[in-house]
Amino acid sequence: MTTAPESVCVLCGEPATDALEPPRRTLARGPDPGDPSYSVTVILPDIALCAEHSLEVRQGKRLVGWCDQQQCRTYGALGEPSACGDAYTKLAPGNRS
Numbered sequence: 001m002t003t004a005p006e007s008v009c010v011l012c013g014e015p016a017t018d019a020l021e022p023p024r025r026t027l028a029r030g031p032d033p034g035d036p037s038y039s040v041t042v043i044l045p046d047i048a049l050c051a052e053h054s055l056e057v058r059q060g061k062r063l064v065g066w067c068d069q070q071q072c073r074t075y076g077a078l079g080e081p082s083a084c085g086d087a088y089t090k091l092a093p094g095n096r097s
């Protein structure tokens with residue numbers, strides 16, 4: 001069990017009972033968006049999920065996306081709007097554009 005007690009499922013907000021490793025490490029821009037050379041490889045946090053959604057994600061019935069906007073940096077259901085208004089995007093290597 002690697003889930004912190006306060007973790008909630010990224011898909012439904014219920015208390016999380018499971019944590020999945022992110023499918024891919026992704027590249028994130030540094031604090032200065034105007035400097036494209038400032039790229040860092042970030043290790044994304046584990047994806048906290050409740051038992052039900054953990055099963056669905058493992059079975060491929062649900063896809064978890066990531067919002068890379070600085071104010072968000074959270075997981076959510078792929079394609080759904082995040083808190084900043086951008087849709088959660090697929091986790092992919094070298095996600096540059």
Ligand SMILES: [Zn+2]
Nearest residue numbers: 009012050053
């Ligand atoms: Zn859930």
Ligand SMILES: [Zn+2]
Nearest residue numbers: 067072082084
């Ligand atoms: Zn967002």
